[in-house]
Structure formats: structure tokens, C-alpha cells
Amino acid sequence: MARIELSGIQKRWGKVVGVRDVDIEIADEEFVVFLGPSGCGKTTTMRMIAGLEEPTEGEVIMDGEVMNDIDARDRDVAMVFQGYALYPNMTIYENIRFPLRMREVPKGEQDALVRRAAEMTELTDYLDRKPSALSGGQRQRAALARAIVRQPQVFLMDEPLSNLDAKLRQAMRVQIKHIQRQLKVTTVYVTHDQIEAMTLADRIVIMEGGAIQQIGTPDDIYNDPANTFVAGFIGSPPMNLVEGAIDAGTFTAQGIEVTGLPAALSGNVVLGFRPEDCTVGGNTPHLKGSVFGVEPTGDLTYLTIKVGGQQIEVKADRAFRAELDTEITVTFDPARICLFDAKSGERLR
Amino acid sequence: MASQRRKSRSESLTLRYAILGGWALFCLMPVLWFLSIGFRPRTEIITAQPIYWPTFSLDAFWMIFEDWPMWKYLRNSVLAIIGSVLIDLVLAIPAAYSLSRYTYRGRDDIGFYILSTRMMAPAIVAIPIFFLFRNAGLLDSVWALMLIYAAINLSFVTWIIRSYMMDIPKELEDAAKTDGAGDLRILWEIIIPAILPGIITASVIAMIFAINEFLFTLLIASTPNAYTMSVALANFTGGSDGLIYNAIALVAFLAFVPVFIVVVAIQKHLSRGLTMGAVKG
Numbered sequence: 001m002a003r004i005e006l007s008g009i010q011k012r013w014g015k016v017v018g019v020r021d022v023d024i025e026i027a028d029e030e031f032v033v034f035l036g037p038s039g040c041g042k043t044t045t046m047r048m049i050a051g052l053e054e055p056t057e058g059e060v061i062m063d064g065e066v067m068n069d070i071d072a073r074d075r076d077v078a079m080v081f082q083g084y085a086l087y088p089n090m091t092i093y094e095n096i097r098f099p100l101r102m103r104e105v106p107k108g109e110q111d112a113l114v115r116r117a118a119e120m121t122e123l124t125d126y127l128d129r130k131p132s133a134l135s136g137g138q139r140q141r142a143a144l145a146r147a148i149v150r151q152p153q154v155f156l157m158d159e160p161l162s163n164l165d166a167k168l169r170q171a172m173r174v175q176i177k178h179i180q181r182q183l184k185v186t187t188v189y190v191t192h193d194q195i196e197a198m199t200l201a202d203r204i205v206i207m208e209g210g211a212i213q214q215i216g217t218p219d220d221i222y223n224d225p226a227n228t229f230v231a232g233f234i235g236s237p238p239m240n241l242v243e244g245a246i247d248a249g250t251f252t253a254q255g256i257e258v259t260g261l262p263a264a265l266s267g268n269v270v271l272g273f274r275p276e277d278c279t280v281g282g283n284t285p286h287l288k289g290s291v292f293g294v295e296p297t298g299d300l301t302y303l304t305i306k307v308g309g310q311q312i313e314v315k316a317d318r319a320f321r322a323e324l325d326t327e328i329t330v331t332f333d334p335a336r337i338c339l340f341d342a343k344s345g346e347r348l349r
Numbered sequence: 350m351a352s353q354r355r356k357s358r359s360e361s362l363t364l365r366y367a368i369l370g371g372w373a374l375f376c377l378m379p380v381l382w383f384l385s386i387g388f389r390p391r392t393e394i395i396t397a398q399p400i401y402w403p404t405f406s407l408d409a410f411w412m413i414f415e416d417w418p419m420w421k422y423l424r425n426s427v428l429a430i431i432g433s434v435l436i437d438l439v440l441a442i443p444a445a446y447s448l449s450r451y452t453y454r455g456r457d458d459i460g461f462y463i464l465s466t467r468m469m470a471p472a473i474v475a476i477p478i479f480f481l482f483r484n485a486g487l488l489d490s491v492w493a494l495m496l497i498y499a500a501i502n503l504s505f506v507t508w509i510i511r512s513y514m515m516d517i518p519k520e521l522e523d524a525a526k527t528d529g530a531g532d533l534r535i536l537w538e539i540i541i542p543a544i545l546p547g548i549i550t551a552s553v554i555a556m557i558f559a560i561n562e563f564l565f566t567l568l569i570a571s572t573p574n575a576y577t578m579s580v581a582l583a584n585f586t587g588g589s590d591g592l593i594y595n596a597i598a599l600v601a602f603l604a605f606v607p608v609f610i611v612v613v614a615i616q617k618h619l620s621r622g623l624t625m626g627a628v629k630g
């Protein structure tokens with residue numbers, strides 16, 4: 001329903017910097033997920049899109065129109081707040097209906113819309129209750145219902161599923177994606193949860209320290225991390241990062257040697273490889289270390305190897321077993337190796 | 350084992366009721382005593398020996414209503430008090446909203462100034478206020494009392510409501526804004542319902558202050574036309590009849606009853622209101 005453009009956005013409170021430098025264009029009907037550690041500025045960015053916070057610098061543009069001076073209530077966005085923000089004196093029914101009343105949706109249509117939203121969030125049985133009489137997860141769903149009850153220009157969802165159990169979370173995830181596709185509403189979604197980000201997003205925005213680290217499709221982010229932060233943040237366990245030296249196409253660090261890398265590079269670099277791109281053993285192994293931990297999970301075995309004082313995670317076959325402290329070798333898939341500059345952490349290509 | 354536990358439980362319950370009952374009796378003693386004085390003949394009041402079982406008499410009751418315009422005093426009290434509380438709420442709620450929600454230069458100073466008006470000894474302003482009201486032609490009317498009570502209570506009513514408003518999470522208003530509500534609507538539909546206990550608490554305290562107010566009432570209500578219960582009480586202390594204790598007791602009781610009824614009626618909100626400021630959520 002709307003294109004959103006954040007251009008040179010900054011948010012400061014005196015000396016505190018909430019958001020440092022955010023530039024992004026979000027296409028119409030796109031589903032964008034902001035992912036990042038606590039305090040990285042996700043909520044702040046979202047509040048600036050909603051018009052609840054004024055950027056210290058930069059512009060918020062929707063459909064080509066600069067929105068900086070437009071009031072929150074005139075922006076036609078629906079937001080799910082991290083703290084739910086349900087109206088305590090109203091029942092759940094009245095809570096969900098509130099935006100319809102404020103946006104002057106005809107009285108006759110309100111009831112059906114409220115009930116539909118309640119159904120999608122499995123709240124039909126709780127409509128007569130006050131928020132204080134609901135569990136955390138139910139409150140969160142009520143907050144979600146209040147946002148999806150109407151068809152705004154933009155959905156802003158700030159960790160809308162953080163308080164649900166695994167099963168309900170998965171069901172709601174599917175529900176949200178479905179609603180978004182059905183209503184064709186541009187959506188900005190904030191989460192801590194990688195799986196949520198990977199499954200929901202058309203594009204993921206990785207944030208850290210108030211700045212965007214990388215924007216890309218889930219595949220891009222996973223396969224082509226732009227820097228060591230993204231590489232070390234995405235994946236579970238995330239990419240292994242080993243600092244070492246490269247010379248004439250050969251990377252060396254304690255216990256690790258990789259040949260056949262781009263010959264143009266030299267100096268200190270960080271070598272990155274994902275736990276699932278490793279094979280135990282092999283004829284010309286890249287890594288030699290001792291077994292530090294073996295954790296079978298049923299469908300695979302997490303293997304932790306100690307190499308030169310550092311721990312390396314490997315996803316081994318589910319049948320793999322080994323005695324602790326025994327010697328072990330590992331081979332990487334050379335095509336999947338990433339190199340980063342040791343100083344800046346930026347990817348070397 | 351189990352039965353013993355049950356027994357000790359019921360014992361502790363009895364003990365609890367006994368203690369609470371004792372406390373209640375202690376608190377109610379003055380009221381009961383007043384009642385007993387109010388409903389006995391005058392001859393049984395001024396005796397040296399205590400009388401444990403006084404004769405029941407409505408003498409004083411008839412006297413205060415027949416010899417004095419007691420209904421009028423009562424009406425004046427009720428009108429002036431309710432009116433003053435309404436004025437306070439109409440002024441205090443927007444003021445508190447502004448003080449708790451917007452940031453502007455001097456906000457905290459204004460807040461403190463409002464509170465500081467309460468710290469002044471009333472006697473200091475009594476004379477200026479008398480002349481102010483006289484020049485405005487407001488002496489001797491219920492309206493003047495309404496104004497003066499409102500003025501006296503406005504500061505702390507504002508302050509109490511402000512502290513309740515500060516406890517409302519900002520996200521709540523943000524949600525209402527994104528849902529499309531304007532400022533007045535947010536105030537009316539979100540904020541006021543959420544702080545209702547605070548509004549009620551502040552109103553009740555304002556009422557109690559107003560009903561006990563004496564100095565300004567005496568000053569401004571210069572004739573029985575605008576006398577309230579508290580000033581009427583003073584009327585029974587002088588004159589050719591001397592101190593009419595049973596009438597005083599009865600009038601005091603009558604002044605007490607309206608507040609008592611109000612407090613009992615809204616008790617639920619009141620007790621919640623008095624603790625809500627401390628415990629969030």
C-alpha cells in the first residue's frame with residue numbers, strides 16, 4: 001500500500017545516540033524484518049516510521065511524500081507495540097474495535113471486522129475480558145489483533161510474537177504472513193528471533209549499534225554476510241570466525257591452514273566458515289584440533305573443537321561420536337569460505 | 350494433623366476479627382459518643398457524674414432544625430463542596446495532563462509553583478482575599494465559597510492527578526495516536542478512565558478539606574445566608590444559651606455523615622487509589 005523511504009535517519013537524545021545512520025527503501029507490499037541485538041535501535045527506527053519519534057536528522061518518506069511533520073495519527077499505520085499497550089479500562093473487544101472507531105469505519109462493519117481479527121489470533125473466547133485478566137501471550141495476541149483489524153498503509157510490528165510458546169508462535173507467524181499477503185500491506189517487523197526473520201522476510205535488515213550492517217534477502221544474509229558482525233550473528237550456531245594471516249593464497253592460523261584462496265590478498269584477515277560446511281576427517285584436512293564437546297540432538301551432532309585456544313563449532317553427522325580430548329581433523333567446503341578484513345571486519349571479495 | 354491445622358486457622362481468623370473489631374470500635378468511639386450526646390436532653394449533659402444510660406431525647410434535633418436554618422447550612426455545604434470539586438477537576442485534569450505529558454521550558458517550575466501555593470499559611474492571604482471578594486461583590490454567597498474551596502484545593506488535586514498520570518505508560522498514548530485518536534479523545538477515553546481511582550481519591554480528600562474549612566468560610570459567608578455546617582457549629586458556642594453541647598454534637602455528626610456516605614460508596618476505588626501510586630501495573 002505504501003513505499004517507505006528512510007533517508008539519512010538519525011536519532012539522538014542529547015549525547016545518547018539511538019539510531020546512527022539509517023538509509024533504506026522499502027518497496028510497496030514488501031515484508032521487511034529488522035533483526036539485531038537488544039538496544040540496537042530497532043524500536044526507535046520503527047517509532048520514527050510511525051511518527052511517534054521525530055528524527056534528529058534525515059527524512060521519513062512515504063509514497064514520495066516527506067512525512068517528518070505529519071502527525072502519527074495522520075500516517076495511517078497500525079502498530080503492535082513491544083509492551084502491548086492495551087487500553088486497561090476497555091475489554092479486549094473494545095480494544096480491538098478502538099482503531100475502527102477512531103478511523104470512522106461504519107458502525108455496521110465494525111463487529112464483523114473485530115470478530116475476524118479475534119478469530120485469526122485465537123481470541124474469540126476472551127473478547128469480554130479486560131487486559132488484566134489475560135496471560136502475557138493472550139495480551140500480545142490482542143495487541144496483534146488490534147493492529148490487523150483494519151487495512152492501513154503500513155503495518156509496524158515490534159516483536160509481536162516474543163511472548164508466545166513455540167507452537168503458537170509458529171502458527172501466528174504463518175497467520176501474519178498470510179494476512180500481509182492477503183491485505184497487501186507494506187510491513188516492517190522487528191524481532192530477535194532469526195527463524196522468524198528468515199521465514200517471514202522478503203528482506204532482512206541487520207542492525208547493530210544504531211546502524212544498519214546489511215540489507216538483503218534471507219539467503220543473501222546467510223550466504224553472503226557483509227561483515228563479521230552479520231556473520232557472527234546469523235545462524236545457530238553462527239559462522240566460525242578465525243583470525244589469521246593470508247599470503248599468496250594461503251591462510252594460516254594456529255591449527256588451521258587453507259590453500260587456494262585469492263592470491264591478491266595479504267596481511268591479517270578473518271576466515272569464516274559455517275558449522276554445516278565442515279566435514280570431519282578428509283584427505284587434505286584444513287583444521288586440526290582436539291574434541292571439546294559432543295552434543296547429539298537426534299538429527300545431527302554438534303561438535304565443538306578446540307583449536308589454538310578458540311572453539312570451533314561443527315555440525316557433524318547424527319551418528320558421529322568421539323571421545324573428549326582426542327585429536328580430530330576437519331575439512332571445509334572451499335566454495336563456502338568467507339574472508340573478512342581483520343581490522344574493519346568488512347568482507348573481502 | 351489436618352483438623353488441627355484447620356482449627357488453628359479458624360482461631361487465627363477469630364483473633365483477626367477481634368483485633369479489627371476492637372480497632373473499629375476505637376475509631377468509631379468519638380462518633381458514637383457524639384451521637385449519644387446529641388440524643389440526650391440538655392440536663393443530662395451538664396452533670397458532674399457520668400451517665401452511662403442516658404435518656405433518649407430528640408430535643409437537640411428539633412432545636413437545630415427549628416431554631417436554626419440547618420437545612421440551608423447543609424445545602425450550602427453540599428453545594429459549595431460539590432461545586433468546588435467539579436471546578437477543581439475541570440481545571441486540574443488538563444493542567445496535570447500538560448504537566449505530565451509535554452516538555453516545555455519551566456514546566457517543573459510551574460508544577461512546583463502550583464504545589465507551593467498550598468504551603469502558605471492561610472491567615473496570610475485571608476485579608477487580601479476578603480477585600481478581593483468584597484470588591485468583586487462576591488461576599489456572602491455559596492458561589493464565593495465554591496470558588497474559595499476550589500482555589501484552596503486546586504494545587505494538591507492537580508498534584509495528585511499529575512502523579513497518577515505519570516504512572517500511565519507513554520506507549521498507551523502512542524498506541525491511541527497510531528490508532529487515530531486526537532489529544533482530547535486520548536484524554537477522555539484512555540487517560541481519565543485509567544486514572545479514575547486517582548481522580549476519586551483526590552476528590553474525596555478535597556471534599557474533606559472543604560467540609561472542614563473554617564477560616565475563609567467565616568470570612569466570606571458574613572451572614573447565615575452562606576453559612577455552612579462548619580461555621581454553623583461555631584454558632585452554638587456563644588449567645589445567651591451558653592454552650593449547647595448536644596446541638597453541637599448533632600451538627601458535627603451531620604457534617605460528618607455526607608463524607609462518610611461518599612467514602613463508603615466509593616471505598617473500592619479509594620483503597621485502590623491510595624496504593625496505586627506506589628505499585629505500578
Ligand SMILES: Nc1ncnc2c1ncn2[C@@H]1O[C@H](COP(=O)(O)OP(=O)(O)OP(=O)(O)O)[C@@H](O)[C@H]1O
Nearest residue numbers: 013016017018037038039040041042043044045082
Ligand atoms: N527516550 C530515550 N531517551 C534516551 N535514550 C533512548 C530513548 N529511547 C531509546 N533510547 C536508547 O536508544 C537505543 C536504542 O533503543 P531501542 O529501543 O530502539 O532498542 P531496540 O533495538 O528496540 O532494543 P530491544 O530489542 O531491547 O527492544 C538504546 O540504547 C536505548 O537506551
Ligand SMILES: [Mg+2]
Nearest residue numbers: 042043082158
Ligand atoms: Mg525494541
